[in-house]
Amino acid sequence: MxxxxxxxxxxxxxxxxxxxxxxxxxxxxxxxxxxxxxPPISEEMMKSMMMSMGQKPSQKKLNQMMAQMKQQSAQSQKK
The missing domain is CATH 1.20.5 (Single alpha-helices involved in coiled-coils or other helix-helix interfaces)
Structure with a gap:
């Protein structure tokens, strides 16, 4: 054996x-x-990014952008 x-x-x-x-x-x-x-980008990061581009970010706009990012992330995970 x-x-x-x-x-x-x-x-x-x-x-x-x-x-x-x-x-x-x-x-x-x-x-x-x-x-x-x-997520790799937080609201604070997005706010500072918008301010550096010369925009005055409102909370509503930040919430919309975060929702869009979450939606895109969910769509990419379904693929």
Missing amino acids: TIGIGFVILIAVLALALGLVAGFFLARNSMKNYLAKN
Whole structure:
């Protein structure tokens, strides 16, 4: 009952490949969830960006822009 060294190496390579693929998809899914819950641009960032462009942002306009960003994010995740 001897197992050849080639068989052991084959199993090790297959296990490594399976682990890499599973790890990739797990990391991708967790990053998508993190970005959905914590968007990279906050209202304060958007407000300062608008002020630097010479606009006086109102709260209503900020809320509209944040809603648009959330809607675009939801649409891109459906694809």
